[in-house]
Structure formats: structure tokens, C-alpha cells
Amino acid sequence: MKKxxxxxIVFLMAFGKLYAQTQHQNTGWFMFLNNTKFNExxxxxxxxxxxxxxxxxxxxxxxxxxxxxxxxxxxxxxALGYLWQTTQVNPSGTDYYVxxxxxxIFEQYIYNHKISSVFASHRFRVxxxxxxxxxxxxxxxxxxxxxxxxxxxxxxxxxxxxxxxAFVALQNxxxxxxxxxxxLNNSVFDQNRAYLALGYRFSKKVDIEAxxxxxxxxxxxxx
Numbered sequence: 393m394k395k396x397x398x399x400x401i402v403f404l405m406a407f408g409k410l411y412a413q414t415q416h417q418n419t420g421w422f423m424f425l426n427n428t429k430f431n432e433x434x435x436x437x438x439x440x441x442x443x444x445x446x447x448x449x450x451x452x453x454x455x456x457x458x459x460x461x462x463x464x465x466x467x468x469x470x471a472l473g474y475l476w477q478t479t480q481v482n483p484s485g486t487d488y489y490v491x492x493x494x495x496x497i498f499e500q501y502i503y504n505h506k507i508s509s510v511f512a513s514h515r516f517r518v519x520x521x522x523x524x525x526x527x528x529x530x531x532x533x534x535x536x537x538x539x540x541x542x543x544x545x546x547x548x549x550x551x552x553x554x555x556x557x558a559f560v561a562l563q564n565x566x567x568x569x570x571x572x573x574x575x576l577n578n579s580v581f582d583q584n585r586a587y588l589a590l591g592y593r594f595s596k597k598v599d600i601e602a603x604x605x606x607x608x609x610x611x612x613x614x615x
Contacts, residue, residue: 577611
């Protein structure tokens with residue numbers, strides 16, 4: 393398997409501010425991303441994430457997300473994927489945690505291009521969410537739309553492709569509920585994640601970066 397495009401170990405310790413009604417939380421995230429290209433048309437996208445609870449108290453979320461990619465051309469690709477997520481929840485009035493699972497199927501389209509010296513990427517994703525809610529509450533099916541953009545500005549002159557050196561990354565992602573919003577937060581707007589990072593590209597296969605994320609969540613809902 394020839395690994396192209398990106399083999400990224402993204403050390404993302406993002407001290408995100410979570411806005412859940414009137415709650416403010418400081419959390420840490422670790423993320424590993426890998427894109428492997430089998431041939432000119434087919435590839436595999438894979439990421440693992442570990443997220444802490446407030447003030448790094450314990451591991452709250454674990455996510456595993458593989459996806460099969462089809463490359464339309466050098467600038468765009470589509471993918472079909474699956475996500476498994478666990479969430480550690482503390483039932484009200486108890487001193488223990490229970491693990492709730494969410495399974496997702498998702499479809500996405502990615503478009504990459506360049507704006508002057510800035511490398512830009514856009515991702516459009518639709519998710520079908522199967523959410524376990526625990527206790528006597530019935531499990532929930534919902535659909536959600538996500539739009540993500542990312543800009544990378546190298547800190548030195550580059551050739552048509554950026555293969556090595558320091559960079560600044562700016563990205564944002566908005567989440568919109570498409571189905572059963574009344575059982576989540578009763579709103580189309582679900583959340584927004586803004587992120588700024590400083591990184592270094594060792595080669596066209598490996599990046600490392602650290603940054604700050606501000607996450608605004610509309611109501612108490614799985615993420």
C-alpha cells in the first residue's frame with residue numbers, strides 16, 4: 393500500500409471551551425489521522441480520537457472512524473464511512489460512570505484547492521446517528537450535516553506542493569441537526585468548532601501540530 397496525501401500524527405491537545413447551556417469546560421483531545429491510498433482511485437481514511445472530561449478528570453470519549461475513499465480527481469474525493477464512539481456518563485445522583493455507545497454511518501465529499509499561498513480544504517459530511525441513551529430512555533436515530541474548512545499557511549516559501557516546514561492552520565466546523573432535533577437540543581444548530589494551531593510538516597506524509605479549540609455546543613447532546 394502506497395501511503396500518499398497524509399500520514400498525520402496530529403497531537404491535538406486542544407483546550408476547548410465547551411458551552412453546554414451555562415457550563416464551561418476545559419478538555420484535552422488526542423487525535424491520530426491516517427490516509428492511505430491503494431491506487432489512483434481508491435484509499436482508506438482512518439482516525440482515532442481520545443477526549444477527556446472537564447479539567448482532564450477522566451477519558452470521556454473514544455472514537456474510531458474508518459472510511460473508504462474514492463478519488464474523483466487530484467482535488468476531490470468522496471467517502472463512505474463508519475464511526476464507533478463511547479461516552480462515559482455520570483448518572484445524576486450517583487458516584488459511578490456508565491458507558492454509552494453511538495454508531496454512525498456517514499457520507500462525505502472533500503474538495504482541496506489553493507488560494508495564493510494558502511492550502512485550503514472543504515469537507516461536506518452527512519451522518520446517520522444511532523445513539524444509545526441508557527436507562528429507560530429509548531435509543532435515538534438522528535441525521536446531521538457537517539461543513540468543515542481548513543486553511544494551511546506555510547511559514548516559508550513553497551513549491552506548488554507543500555512538503556516540509558512549519559505552518560499555521562486555521563479551521564472551523566459547523567454541525568446542523570437534520571432529523572429528530574426535538575430529541576437532542578430542539579435546534580437545527582448543534583455545535584461549532586473553531587481551531588487554530590501551529591504545526592510542522594516533516595514530509596508529505598507526516599504532520600504534527602498543537603493548537604487551541606473553541607467548541608460551542610447548543611444544549612446537552614452527544615458530539
